[in-house]
Amino acid sequence: MTFQFSAARNAEKAEEVAFDVEDLFFSRTDGRGVIAAGNEVFQRISGYSWEELVGAPHKIIRHSDMPKGVFYILWERLKKGLSTGAYVKNRARDGRYYWVYAVVSPIEGGYVSVRMKPGSSVFKEVKAAYGDFLKLEREKGLGPEESANVIRMRLKELGFPSYAAFSSYAIAQEMSARDAALFRMEDSRLRSLKDALPTLVELHKEQQALFAAFEKIRGIPANMRIVASRLEPAGGPISAISQNYRLMSDEVTNHLGGFRVDNGNKNLSETVIPRIYLGLFMMAACRLQREVKEVSMAALGKHMERDGFQTEVDVLSTMLDDYTIRTGSVLVSVFNDVSVLARSAKDLRQLVTGLDSIRVLCRVEAGRLGTQSASLMPVIGQLDAFHVEIDATLERIMSLTDRVKGLVEAAMPRSFNGSLRYHPPAGGVSR
Ligand SMILES: Cc1cc2nc3c(=O)[nH]c(=O)nc-3n(C[C@H](O)[C@H](O)[C@H](O)COP(=O)(O)O)c2cc1C
Missing domain, CATH: 1.20.1270 (Substrate Binding Domain Of Dnak; Chain:A; Domain 2)
Structure with a gap:
């Protein structure tokens, strides 16, 4: 069955859907990225009803400002069973937008994406960079894979050996910014x-x-x-x-x-x-x-x-x-x-x-x-x-x-008596 977007979908607007730094939301999909469930925050911010969300592909909230290369990298990694972090601009049902930092993880039978409000200085740079990637995609008619290569090349120039390295740095910065915004102690x-x-x-x-x-x-x-x-x-x-x-x-x-x-x-x-x-x-x-x-x-x-x-x-x-x-x-x-x-x-x-x-x-x-x-x-x-x-x-x-x-x-994690509490890994660790 191919999914048809509802006629009720409004044109994109340069207006943001406000949400709080406390708001954490998630959605769960099947192996193809078709929405199976999520929390109330996800439904509220996206503006869709559950009837519209469940069974719809996640691209229902895709924003046209998102470079194709980001999703290419996301799926390339997910298919290898690797968790991936990404900044994503989404489109709510009424055409407004909202930005998230999402951590998408493979689970049995599908994926779960957990999202938070981004607020670090990395986020500001990423917004500008996405604009550049999108422009390049349009001007040069780049396909998703070519766009992904452009993104990886740009990250290398910035000193990140891989996309994974960049997304690690980004999530660490986002967690620090989140802690600061919530007046928490630094981790x-x-x-x-x-x-x-x-x-x-x-x-x-x-x-x-x-x-x-x-x-x-x-x-x-x-x-x-x-x-x-x-x-x-x-x-x-x-x-x-x-x-x-x-x-x-x-x-x-x-x-x-x-x-x-x-x-x-x-x-x-x-x-x-x-x-x-x-x-x-x-x-x-x-x-x-x-x-x-x-x-x-x-x-x-x-x-x-x-x-x-x-x-x-x-x-x-x-x-x-x-x-x-x-x-x-x-x-x-x-x-x-x-x-x-x-x-x-x-x-x-x-x-x-x-x-x-x-x-x-x-x-x-x-x-x-x-x-x-x-x-x-x-x-x-x-x-x-x-x-x-x-x-x-x-x-x-x-x-x-x-x-x-x-x-x-x-x-390293420490136990209550201050001694290191870790055990050698049984197998390799991958992401
Ligand atoms: C768990 C999960 C969550 C996703 N969340 C989003 C999302 O919030 N916004 C989005 O545009 N795409 C999201 N995607 C990616 C979409 O499946 C899709 O690749 C993307 O919207 C681009 O669509 P397109 O490649 O058909 O243009 C998610 C995928 C998975 C597996």
Whole structure:
């Protein structure tokens, strides 16, 4: 059956449907996005009757100002079983509009979208960006997928590695703005995880600097041996030392691989950073799900909802349980990642200290050779400069890993006695 929009649908108006920051609403659909249920707030704000809503596709409230690419990304992710957050401008029955930040989650047999009133500075930027995307879609005749690519490209330019990363950042900002609007205390756990992100980006840059520094000195021990061989037999010890230096620096280079996570296969930007974004999304979404469940239970208790609403409360309960478990799992995996990083950074520093003692030995030996060693001095000087550089980089890496570890630890759920209450995840965590 194809759905026909009611003739009663009015033309779009540049007038907003007012609703309060306290108002949380949700709708449940089947697997195709056909509305099955929702709460009273959803029905009231959309302006449609339940008879019109139930059985209608969700696009019944689609606003023509929405870029196609946003829905393309939404459905692409939903079909993969991934929860997704998005800013959506909707159209009420009378043609007025209202903006929401929606978290759409797959559930058994369909999806649930929970919505809140957006109010952060991200929202202001998104409104302007949607206008640009829409203009591009119209001018260039972009299809949904092409529009989605434009959106992803724009997000990359803004420093978001993916749409998921952006929507995580957005929901965290929206929850903070919501807390402020409701005069609530800031969520310190969410804040800690949010603060871990720029620290990790900085850490990633320092790691790259470390890799580059080691790359730069690769040829030095070989040069040293060549120069030392010209000083034979007096240069013999220097040859041996430079040989040692090379072996040891190879070991350090190998360890740089271990300074990555997932058994050295991936670097920070590929693993920990996306997982922190995921943790941020899950934590913020979990709070939203908890609130919507609580307001729905209260509404049910006050007989403000339709008959059969208990089913919806049950759906919200199951969804909250699922979010709670997955949030715990992702935080554990992030915590494990940063613990590995912190340990690797300490090992690396120890290895570099060993390497440095070989450099000192080389200097001593060159000193013993006196004026004969003049030709060795430029290469030894290069090593000195290298060690000054990596010592400083390692110092920054150590303090950044410690900081990230502390922030992630502060974001973990705690039990009443203050001990960390988490269990290793049974399987992978995805979103
Ligand atoms: C649970 C759920 C909630 C949705 N909520 C909205 C919504 O509030 N507004 C909207 O325009 N589309 C919503 N959609 C997406 C619509 O299904 C549809 O993709 C969108 O309106 C664009 O329609 P179109 O691709 O046919 O142009 C929702 C989808 C799901 C699964």
